[in-house]
Amino acid sequence: MRDKAAEKNVDLLLIDTGDLHDGNGLSDSTKPNGEITNPIFQNIDYDILTPGNHELIAFDVAYETFSKFAKVYGERYLTSNLDICDNCQDSDPAQKQWVSMGNRFRHFTTKQGIRIMSFGVILDGTNNNKSMTRIQPAAEMIQEDWFKNAVNNPDIDLFVLIGHNPVKPGIPKAESSFPLIMQTLREMRPEIPVQGFGGHTHRRDFHIYDKMSSAIESGKYCDTVGWISLDGIKSKSIQSRVTKPNIESTTGDEERPIDSADTSCPKNQTFDMDLTRRYLDWNRLTFSYHATGSQDQFSTASGVQVTQDIDDGRKSMNLTHVYGCAPRTYCISCKPFGDEGNVYTLVQKAAAATVVDPDRAQNSRMIIVNQGAIRYDLVKGPFTVDDSYIVCPYTSTFNYIPDVPYSMASKVLDYINNQKAKSKRSMAVDTISSQLLGYDECDNPSPHNATGLLKPKRLFGRILETDTLTPGYVTCDDLGSDGDDTPHSSIPEYTQPAHVQATAGFPSDGEPDKVDMIFSDFLAGRIVTALNSYNPVTNYSTNDARLYLPENFTTNSFIPRYATMAWQDNINNCKIDE
Structure with a gap:
């Protein structure tokens, strides 16, 4: 793609907006987390990148990111509002030395002469490791002299704002920093366009802030490549040239017109930028199809080596070991809670069967797990060590309060679920199904649900006609409904409870006393x-809470334990779901 850009005299920038940890065995099974995957990611020649909140959760991960990973990228690794304690591992906490985790900004000129000022801003309030890292609120950051001086630099043609931030404003408990920064840039430099790249809320989305400012968010878990093509940027160094940054097909195939009159997905009509955006399904077929004229070189020597590194890492961590043969797919949101195919229904069953202290097995017990403990669908077929991290990566221990009166314990679930619901009542929702997910949830369908792939037209004309749509992403954003590179049929999205509860050891003839x-x-x-x-x-x-099971039995353990108990049929001839 870089070669194609060079041939067309346009620029191609590669950007990442964070969260390279939590949710895959290759990254999560090592100590520290990311020991194998960080060197693999470092093969990617990013122009600018920034961390997400999952780079900050654990002390050792944060320091590894700062001391090694960020150093690989130097000025390209942007942390405009994020500091880390540089001496907290070996110094008196009272003498903390705070330094920027990366670079505050990057000012650079592209090969084609566009002068870019870039910032990397992480979402306020996402820091779970305050003793090691600190996030400066955006409202404070924009008052800093370094920020004002950077914005007022006379040699700027385009602002690029990246960050682990939702692109849509107004999300409870995930209030984006982007609108404030966009507004500030517009007030200080009204003549300069701003393009943003966000993340965190696990969506495909594109939002327009004003006639010259917008931002894209590209799905979740490396399932999407977000594509933005900008034209007409005013720059003294390129104003004499007439080029089009869209890298389009030269095959002459007819383009399929996309219906822009979809009244359920209205376009924002106030946008003046000459811009296109697309969301690409992340898979080899998509990449190969768009790499027109270079398929014979698609498997490069460096790419083959990366594949080998991944295979070697998976073998070294025994990630392919099979716990059991899952009899069906259990999805996070495509089925309602209580349905056999819903993963939280499975959580109830698995927790009841496995979360038990042998010394207290005679006691009635109630087990509560929060929705966020489950990160992904569990797919029919071999359930491996790797799958256990994909479905439930976190290693929270199980605590308990003994001998709670049942009259009180029986009301806890409703109370904590209602408290969670109250915090979401004002949030925006999609209109995908009759039962809706709130905006701050993982509200895009899982690619595991797709049964096939359709070939889109090569980068980046319209999508080719096809008779059959497979289930997958159907995206509506501020530019309408034509953003998905591969057309799909939509998948229902059902609201899930904020916490689920399992019960076990109850008397057969009534309720327990405690x-x-x-x-x-x-x-x-x-x-x-x-x-x-x-x-x-x-x-x-909270002092009444004590450890219920050994520390090595965690939320990452109970589903694998259940698989070894309940999913042993066909384990030696277990087929991957197609």
Whole structure:
């Protein structure tokens, strides 16, 4: 693609907006997390990149990112509002030395002469490791002298704002920093266009802020390549040339017109930029098809080596070991909770069967797991070590409060789910199905649901006609409904409970008098608040919570344990779901 861009006298920039950890065995099974995957990612020649909140969750991951990964990219690794403690591993906490985790900004000139000022901003309030890292609110960052000086640099043709941020404003508990920064850039430099690249909310989305400012968000979990093509940027160094940055097909194939009159997905009519955007399904077929004229070189020597590195890493960590043969696919949101094909229904069954202390097995127990513990669908076929990290990567321990009166414990789930719902009542929702996901959830269909792929027209004309649509992404954004590079039929999206509860050891003829209240360790505060809300006299505190099972049995363990118990049929002849 870089070669094609050079032939057409246009620029091609490669950008990443963070979260290279949590959700895959290759990254998560090592200590520190990312020991194998970071060197693999470093093969990618990014022009600018920035971390996500998953680079900050663990102390060792944050420091590894700062001391090694960011250093590979130097000034290209942008952390405009993120600092790290450079001496916290070996120094008195009172003498902390805070430094930027990467570069505050990057000012550079492209090969074609476009002068770019770029910033990398992480979402306010996403820091779970405050003793090691700190995020400066965007409202403070824009007051910094370095920021003002950078924005006022006279040699700028385009601002590029990247960050682990939603591109849409107004999301509860995920309020984007982008609108404020976009507004600030517009007020300070009204003549300069701004293009943003966001993330964090697991969506394909494109948002228009004003007639010269927009941003794209490119799905989740490396399932999408977001493509933006900008034309007409005013630059003294290129104003004499007439070029088109779209890298289009030269085959002469007829383009399929896309219906722009879709009233359910209206376009924003105030946008003045000469821009196209596309969302590419991330797979080899998509890339190969768009690499017109270069298929014979598609498997480069460096690419083959990366494949080998991935294979070697998977073998070294035993990621292909099969726990069991999953009898069906369990999805996060394509089925309603309670349906056999819903993964949270499976969570109930698996937790009831496996989360049990042998010394307290005679006690009735209630086990609560939060929705966010599950990150992805569980697919029919071999359920491997790698799948266990993909479905549930986190290693939260199981704590409990013993002998809680059932009259109180039975009300906890409703209380914490209602409290979660209250925080979401004002958020925007999609109109995909009759039961809707809130905007701050993972509300795009999983690529595991796709049963095939359609060939789109080569980069980047319209999509070729086809008679059959496979299930997948159907995206509506501020530019309408023509953004998906491969057309799909939509998949229903159902609201899921914020927490699910399993019960076990109950008497067959009624309710128990008391139960062991078991939960993921970080839910202790919510559980205690719920218990005290019904009976303040009890005055439970988080000090009443204690470890229920050994520390090595975590939320990453109970589904694999269940698989070894319940999914042994056909384990030696287990077929991958097609």
